[in-house]
Amino acid sequence: MQTIVKAPAKINLTLDVVRKRDDGFHDVEMVMTTIDLADRIHLKTLETDQIIIDVTKGYVPSDEKNLAYQAAHLLKERLGIKKGVSIFIDKQIPVSAGLAGGSSDAAAVLRGLNDIWELGLTLDELAEIGLQIGSDVPFCVYGGTAIARGRGEKLEFISAPPPCWVILAKPPIGVSTKEVYQRIKVDEVDHPQTALMVKAIESNNFEQVCSNLSNVMEDVTFNMHPAVKKIKDRMKQFGSEGTVMSGSGPTVFSLTQNDSKAERLYNGLKGFVEQVYTVRLLGQRHK
Structure with a gap:
């Protein structure tokens, strides 16, 4: 089984830092939305129990440091899946750019593997798994437009902004x-x-x-x-x-x-x- 999943970038229409928390992190309040600048994630199931990452950009990690790898590993670990996956990332979103490219790749892997492995998980369940990878991953699982609070993981979805x-x-x-x-x-x-x-x-x-x-x-x-x-x-x-x-x-x-x-x-x-x-x-x- 194989599939291609689109991983769109996000932009912040607003970004507010509300306070510093006791744990050293900050509470934020921001309005985020998705744009049609996207990586393409090619997923192919493997019978062997391994995760293989291939990326078009050489400076993007192709090991466990890659958030897409972490997403596949976490899903396998959580559900006890013994088969593997080959992940090819056609990178179009610039790296370290404030556009959540890595988080969106991880979210796309979660959605894609849920499909081809026929896991039957809801987006809410995938977002909960994604939160263990990073605070932007839950939003990227859902896509759309949302007010994000807490560390960015508490989401309130709103209408899409006017087309532009x-x-x-x-x-x-x-x-x-x-x-x-x-x-x-x-x-x-x-x-x-x-x-x-x-x-x-x-x-x-x-x-x-x-x-x-x-x-x-x-x-x-x-x-x-x-x-x-x-x-x-x-x-x-x-x-x-x-x-x-x-x-x-x-x-x-x-x-x-x-x-x-x-x-x-x-x-x-x-x-x-x-x-x-x-x-x-x-x-x-x-x-």
């Missing part, structure tokens, strides 16, 4: 999420208006969605990596209707419903940074 183009640009740097969290001063940041973003989405008001884009991690990441701020400034120069950094960065994205503006943004960024993408918003949950 998403133009993303990632500079050739990596950002340490742990270091960004360590530097955030929760009491001093300008917190996003999550409720206003949700209201804008539910009322299908694209202008209000754009005006409420917000991420408390931006200033910290901008100070650590000025190149990220330069990308945001350039997007504004080219007439972006709404621009914000996704996750802890370094990817910055703009939203527009105008075809020619999307093309202008893409062309204006392409000579400025190598990794630029123009995709559509998805926002719908997986079946």
